[in-house]
Amino acid sequence: MRINSTVLLTLVLLFLMLGAGSVSAFLGFELGSSALKGVTTPDARPTTGKFASSKANSSQPSAVTLLKEEEILKIVKSRIEGKAKAAKSEKLDEDDEDINGKKQKPEVKPQEVVQEKLQPGFPVNAENQGVSLAVQSARYSGGDLLLRVKMQNKGADSVRFLYSFLDVTDDKGRTLSASTEGLPADLPANGPAFTGTISIPTALLDDVKKVSLALTDYPDQKLKLEVLNIPVDK
Template structure:
């Protein structure tokens, strides 16, 4: 008895599922048909005239080719009609299209530039009775040596700190320099003290001249400056 009830319930459920599936399929088909209503398959035959074709306008399958003489005649006729209506087809005058060329003038020959004057040794700078002289320049090994002289003609002793010695080339590049043989202090009304300033030639490169400036220590009240010292080979 219980087996018959279970079988009957299973068949009922299966019938309900099949009925629900059929109803769903019918509803989907109806919705799809309604959505595609009015949609037509495009024409695939090229020989058939397209929609919206006007009868009587180029109904022949083969295009009509015009002759070259007929095209030229039509263009000439339209040009003549435009001229008669007031359109101008005249070409510009030759003299209007020709640009006026300036008459060539002989350019004056450039005058020769004056030869620059090269200053010669010694180079002298003096400030507040203190005198600096650059006596000459020479090369020794890998260095350029400047022979210099310092003299104090004032009534006060003058001290120098040669780390303040400022040397640069004509391109404005600073150069490393070492003072040798010069005293750290000049007594009042002293004789001239001679020494050298050593500059590595590797720093000079394409320099043509150098400048040198020296001041006292510690107040830096002096300005002993020499410019344009030529570099002799």
């Protein structure tokens, strides 16, 4: 009797479980259907036409023209020859410029020795024992009378001078102060000519028309050079 009641209870529970499951499934289906209302299924058909055409257009390689080996060699040869001609043309242009520059460049001639133009009454010379003293010119500049002097020793012995012993006098016998520049202290034997300047202040020459120079060697004073009546008119 107990067995029958247990079986009956089991069956009842089983039916209740099945009913509850069915009800739950039905309610879940209804809720899902109501939630999916208004939602349409996307078009799953593949649009192969557009993609295929665009892919075909983009991936289709352009036609490549292959050159023959002979044509390639000709192109390379022509380019090499063109570069060589251009370089040769530039070289010829540079050579032409050099030639034209040399033609246009004036020829430099050696400087000619210009003979000094002497003033009237010059030079005034004095010579003793092979030693000469000559006044080449006289001019006024910057408040001084400048006498251009040339000295030379053609004798066998060298001669020394001390120009502080140079005597300068005017045509009235008055002694004038003077300074020298460029004249050598020693004149070598058989030596070249030396030039220099004797300066006399013009303030001392207001009424002077001629001056004279007197110079002796130092310290022996064996020779005396006298240059007389040098014209100094203004």
